Amino acid sequence: MDPTISIVTLGVDDLAAAVEFYEDGLGLPKHDSEGEIAFFELSGTWLALYPPEALAADVGVDPAGSGFAGVTLAHNVDGEARVDEVLAEAERAGATMVKPATHADWGGYSGYFADPDGNLWEVAYAPDFSPGP
Structure with a gap:
């Protein structure tokens, strides 16, 4: 695969x-x-x-599931200030802040928001991780 x-x-x-x-x-x-x-x-x-x-x-499953689905989506950015900017942008767009940005024990800086349907997004700065193109 x-x-x-x-x-x-x-x-x-x-x-x-x-x-x-x-x-x-x-x-x-x-x-x-x-x-x-x-x-x-x-x-x-x-x-x-x-x-x-x-x-x-x-x-082919029952749509009646509820609660935490065990899935989050992550958007990594290039600095702590950008984390704060993206979280503010999401909130202005109608997102609900779930966890304000904080320094994480893994060495980065991140926070979470939920989109209008409750899908959870993490916005993170991870100095040792650079995903994507």
């Missing part, structure tokens, strides 16, 4: 609101798409937004 992740799909209750959050609020580049799915082309991968019931049906 080639160790890449091509698309991360998030189940969202209100597609239009989620698109507005990611496209207008966070400035992610939206790809032309039709119907009940939206795609955003990122550096090296894609982000997809899809209604949770349709996503569960596609997978």
Whole structure:
């Protein structure tokens, strides 16, 4: 297996609101798409937004799951000040701050926000880790 992740799909209750959050609020580049799915082309991968019931049906599982799903998404940036800027940008776009940025015991600096559907995003500066292109 080639160790890449091509698309991360998030189940969202209100597609239009989620698109507005990611496209207008966070400035992610939206790809032309039709119907009940939206795609955003990122550096090296894609982000997809899809209604949770349709996503569960596609997978073949019960959509009634709740609580912490054991998954977070991470966005690494190039400095502590940028962590604070991105967290503020997300909050202005409608995100809920879950954990303010703090110095982490692993040597970096990070905080968490939840998008309007509760998907958890970490924004981090990790001095010894440089992912992506």
